[in-house]
Amino acid sequence: MAAPRGGAAGIHRTRQPTGRIRAAKRIRAPSAPSAAQGIVRHGARCGLFGPAVLANAVSSAMSSQRPAQGWTAQELPVAEISCPSRDNVEMTARREDTDVRFLRRIEKLGRELLAGKYPGGAQQLWDLQLRLLDLQRAIQREIATTKRTPRSPERAATLERLQWARWQARHLGDAYAWVLLGLDSQTLVPLGENTPGSVPPDSVGMQGVLAIAQTLGSNGAGFPIVNDITDCLRIGDITFVEPTANHEREIATVEVKSRLVSEQIHPDGGRSAKLSIEVHSISRTDLLGKARARIPVGEEGASVTPPRRLPDRRLEQQVRRMSRATERQSLEPNAIGEVDGKPFISLDLQLDDGSEHWSALRRAIRRARRNGLAVEAADEAFVYIAVYDPLDLTAAIKLGLAGPSFDELQKILPPEQDRDARDAIVINHVLPPVERRQAYASMPYFLASIPKTSIFDLMNRRMAIVVVVNPGWIARSLESEGFSISIKPRGGHMPEFQVSCAVADAKGNKFRLTMPGFDHDLHEALANFRSAPSLVQKYVVQRDALTALLPDLVETKERARQAGVEVAKLDGRSP
Numbered sequence: 001m002a003a004p005r006g007g008a009a010g011i012h013r014t015r016q017p018t019g020r021i022r023a024a025k026r027i028r029a030p031s032a033p034s035a036a037q038g039i040v041r042h043g044a045r046c047g048l049f050g051p052a053v054l055a056n057a058v059s060s061a062m063s064s065q066r067p068a069q070g071w072t073a074q075e076l077p078v079a080e081i082s083c084p085s086r087d088n089v090e091m092t093a094r095r096e097d098t099d100v101r102f103l104r105r106i107e108k109l110g111r112e113l114l115a116g117k118y119p120g121g122a123q124q125l126w127d128l129q130l131r132l133l134d135l136q137r138a139i140q141r142e143i144a145t146t147k148r149t150p151r152s153p154e155r156a157a158t159l160e161r162l163q164w165a166r167w168q169a170r171h172l173g174d175a176y177a178w179v180l181l182g183l184d185s186q187t188l189v190p191l192g193e194n195t196p197g198s199v200p201p202d203s204v205g206m207q208g209v210l211a212i213a214q215t216l217g218s219n220g221a222g223f224p225i226v227n228d229i230t231d232c233l234r235i236g237d238i239t240f241v242e243p244t245a246n247h248e249r250e251i252a253t254v255e256v257k258s259r260l261v262s263e264q265i266h267p268d269g270g271r272s273a274k275l276s277i278e279v280h281s282i283s284r285t286d287l288l289g290k291a292r293a294r295i296p297v298g299e300e301g302a303s304v305t306p307p308r309r310l311p312d313r314r315l316e317q318q319v320r321r322m323s324r325a326t327e328r329q330s331l332e333p334n335a336i337g338e339v340d341g342k343p344f345i346s347l348d349l350q351l352d353d354g355s356e357h358w359s360a361l362r363r364a365i366r367r368a369r370r371n372g373l374a375v376e377a378a379d380e381a382f383v384y385i386a387v388y389d390p391l392d393l394t395a396a397i398k399l400g401l402a403g404p405s406f407d408e409l410q411k412i413l414p415p416e417q418d419r420d421a422r423d424a425i426v427i428n429h430v431l432p433p434v435e436r437r438q439a440y441a442s443m444p445y446f447l448a449s450i451p452k453t454s455i456f457d458l459m460n461r462r463m464a465i466v467v468v469v470n471p472g473w474i475a476r477s478l479e480s481e482g483f484s485i486s487i488k489p490r491g492g493h494m495p496e497f498q499v500s501c502a503v504a505d506a507k508g509n510k511f512r513l514t515m516p517g518f519d520h521d522l523h524e525a526l527a528n529f530r531s532a533p534s535l536v537q538k539y540v541v542q543r544d545a546l547t548a549l550l551p552d553l554v555e556t557k558e559r560a561r562q563a564g565v566e567v568a569k570l571d572g573r574s575p
Helices: 051-063 088-114 121-147 153-180 185-192 204-221 287-294 313-329 358-371 393-402 452-459 471-480 518-527 532-548 550-555 557-562
Strands: 011-013 036-039 223-226 238-243 249-265 271-281 335-339 342-348 373-377 382-388 425-431 463-469 483-490 493-504 510-515 566-569
Touching (some): 051 153, 051 238, 088 452, 121 153, 121 223, 185 313, 204 249, 249 313, 342 532, 342 557, 358 373, 358 382, 358 463, 393 463, 425 518, 452 463, 471 483, 471 532, 510 532, 518 532, 532 550, 550 557, 550 566, 557 566
Parallel strands (some): 011 425, 036 342
Antiparallel strands (some): 223 238, 373 382, 382 463, 425 463, 510 566
């Protein structure tokens, strides 16, 4: 492939941001949600059902057939765990079967969630959650058992497969949370701003969490999501959600602290325990107040007055995180607010419907299942590469990226004489996503608008999807809309793009607005399979929203800068 004029040829990989717009600094791995955030709500189909349709079905199930005495866990079969063997070969073969069984169980739960039909109502959704928790614990026990064996290549390979299964189980928990919370990124993203959690053991603390989930949930606090079954809900222990009119949601996030008061062993070998449980919450709604009003005061295990205890630094930190998340969730759209005492700009950007690339992606998937590899140019800037190989996907990906037919890739590059330093073939997004320290801010791939078979091909690593982009086309399209683009080299990565524009207030005074976060906006468009023109439209809509806020931005220029938007007066000169 010929080198683009003014820049080096080749395929580059962008850094993978997860948050929203950050301050105008060099973006190394932008992860925290931005100060100037654009919340884009749009729908897409997942399997035969769209995420929005699925969320509405879940909403109806949460509101119906709610048990009067609380949700109860069904008797679940104990996961079969293979015993360690002195023969490493025999151990590896048995563990391979174990990790395949785990993935099959994940797929079974995933298909139940994606079916869109819940005849058991709230009880079925609660039981699905408990089965997912049980499965995650079984995988974690197998990982712990494997780690106690001698180091070897076989052990390393086994651990990698088991850790992949654990990540898929937790990512399915993310999909569960997204549909129960109505696909509302303004609610979900703030709850992911914390370090990752781990699979919870069957401890006193977790028993307290489940007890409170059942007690408050059955008394009006809403349907409980156990946060530890997910990777995206990292603040608090339980998120209660109550469907309202028009399938909206009221939510309350709570932190639970439990301690063992007494334990009794019965003659039949069974055990019973008495726990002291404290519940802490900062919420926009009064769901917990409604629940407390229905719990009889003095009933054993349901006292509304928790015992006094010494200050707990971890609890104080978690309460502060809940407070920040609630402030984020409560921000007024298209206004300058504050989160944890710092300026924050919230923008509600409504984009045109019909700008998704799901049909192009499905075509690529169908061709890949027939031929092993498909390259599909979706528009002037985005290309999808689908690779399918049920035997050795890693080798197929390397072969596909090293030497596919580049006819489709060439479509997103201008003629050689018209290229500049911004034109390149950039690998920007890959499915299925890998586990990482930062929570993903985009909708889980389990909810993608592709056939369920393909979703579970991705989960089982029989298929991969690579998204390739030419940022040069996006830069030129933004310039045609009146934006200015500057770039800074970043080694082997895609250059850092900075977008600015000239605007005027009602008196005709002209200003230049600098809007950071191009990396995030590009990744968000790709992660949601939106088109390149929709990304350009997002900047146009964002410019209009910021122009409406211009008097406040100018008056509090330093606060605007802290919030991530630079404002500079142009002294009456033409921009």
